[in-house]
Amino acid sequence: MNHEHLLPIGAAPIMSYEHHASPLTVISQSNAYSTWLYSNFVQLECEIQYPVKGDVGFNFLHNKHIYFNCPHLDYLRMSSTYVKHFNRGIVPFLIESVQQGYYPNVFLNHFYCPFEPSYQKYHYWAAFLVYGFNETERIFHILGYADGHYSAKTISFSDVELAFEYNDDSPVYKTMIKLFKYVPHVKDELDxxxxxxxxxxxxxxxxxxxxxxxxxxxxxxxxxxxxxxxxxxxxxxxxxxxxxxxxxxxxxxxxxxxxxxxxxxxxxxxxxxxxxxxxxxxxxxxxxxxxxxxxxxxxxxxxxxxxxxxxxxxxxxxxxxxxxxxxxxxxxxxxxxx
Structure with a gap:
C-alpha cells in the first residue's frame, strides 16, 4: 500500500515573492476567495531605501501581513524551537500537520536540498510549503522557489531533518513555522x-x-x-x-x-x-x-x-x-x- 497524503493546491495569482505564492496557493484551490482577493492588493508600498537595499522593499501594501486577517485562511505561527525541543521532531510534526489539513510553511537550508543549485555548496535558507507526504517512499511534497521558479518538488524525510537545523544567529522570521489551513464556505461581500x-x-x-x-x-x-x-x-x-x-x-x-x-x-x-x-x-x-x-x-x-x-x-x-x-x-x- 502506498501511504500518500496530498492536500489540494491552486494556482496563486501573485508569485512575486514566496510569502504571497504559498498562502495564495492554499486559498486559490477554490474561486470562493475571489471577492477577498479583488478587494485587496490595490495599494503598493516601497521603502525609500529600496534603491540601496533592494530585496523585498517594493511590495503590495502590508505584503505578507495581509494574510493574518484573511477569512479564507486559518493562519498559525510557532517557533521552530518548540518543534525541535518539545515535539517529536520536524518529520512527525509535518506529517501530523498535513493529516490535520494544515500546510506547513517552513524555512529549510538549501545546502541540504538536492534540487537546489546551492546543494552541498553553501548555506542559504528559504521557505517552502509542504502540501503532502508519502510514508512508503519517505518523502514530502513541497512547493517553493528553486532556480527562480516556484514549482513542486519532493524531498526525503532525512534531508528535511538536516535542512531544518538553524544557526543560533538566524533571523527570527526564519525560525518561525507557519501553518496555513483552507477555510471553506466563507461568503464575502464586495466593498x-x-x-x-x-x-x-x-x-x-x-x-x-x-x-x-x-x-x-x-x-x-x-x-x-x-x-x-x-x-x-x-x-x-x-x-x-x-x-x-x-x-x-x-x-x-x-x-x-x-x-x-x-x-x-x-x-x-x-x-x-x-x-x-x-x-x-x-x-x-x-x-x-x-x-x-x-x-x-x-x-x-x-x-x-x-x-x-x-x-x-x-x-x-x-x-x-x-x-x-x-x-x-x-x-x-x-x-x-x-
Missing amino acids: LPYIRRSLESYMASDGTIYPSRSAASCEPLVVGLECYNIVKQYLEKMLDRTKKVDVRPIHLLWEHKKLWVERLRYFQQQGIEISETSTMEMESLEKRMLTTRNLMIKLRITNNYTILAKIVEGWDSVIDEDVRCLSQVYEDLIKNEH
Whole structure:
C-alpha cells in the first residue's frame, strides 16, 4: 500500500515573492476567495531605501501581513524551537500537520536540498510549503522557489531533518513555522467604497486610510504612484551596475496590472458597470508591463544593458498610462456608488 497524503493546491495569482505564492496557493484551490482577493492588493508600498537595499522593499501594501486577517485562511505561527525541543521532531510534526489539513510553511537550508543549485555548496535558507507526504517512499511534497521558479518538488524525510537545523544567529522570521489551513464556505461581500478609497489613496500616494504597519517593517516608505519614482531609482542603480539585475519589481508591477484586469472583469460579472474602455486600456497597460518584464528577463540572460536604458527612458510614460487608466476606473466606481 502506498501511504500518500496530498492536500489540494491552486494556482496563486501573485508569485512575486514566496510569502504571497504559498498562502495564495492554499486559498486559490477554490474561486470562493475571489471577492477577498479583488478587494485587496490595490495599494503598493516601497521603502525609500529600496534603491540601496533592494530585496523585498517594493511590495503590495502590508505584503505578507495581509494574510493574518484573511477569512479564507486559518493562519498559525510557532517557533521552530518548540518543534525541535518539545515535539517529536520536524518529520512527525509535518506529517501530523498535513493529516490535520494544515500546510506547513517552513524555512529549510538549501545546502541540504538536492534540487537546489546551492546543494552541498553553501548555506542559504528559504521557505517552502509542504502540501503532502508519502510514508512508503519517505518523502514530502513541497512547493517553493528553486532556480527562480516556484514549482513542486519532493524531498526525503532525512534531508528535511538536516535542512531544518538553524544557526543560533538566524533571523527570527526564519525560525518561525507557519501553518496555513483552507477555510471553506466563507461568503464575502464586495466593498466597492473601500476599493474606491484604496484606489484614491493609490493615486494620491497617501497611506493614511490604512491601519498602522506596526507589525511590518518600520522602514520609511512611500505608497501608490510615488513607488514608481523609487523603482526608477532602483532601475538606474542596475543600469550603472551598482545593483545586479532584479526582475522582481517589474514582475510585481505586471502582477498589479494583471490583477486589475481580472478585477474589472470580475466587477462586470457581478453586474457592476465598468466601461469597456477602462478594461481595454488596463489590458493594454498589463501587456506593456508583461513585455517589460520579459525584457528584464532577456537583459539578465544577454547582459545587453541597452534594453534597460530604453526601459528607464520610457518609465515616465508608464506612470502617465497608469494614471490615465486608473482615473477612468475611478470614475466608473464613483458612478456605481450613486
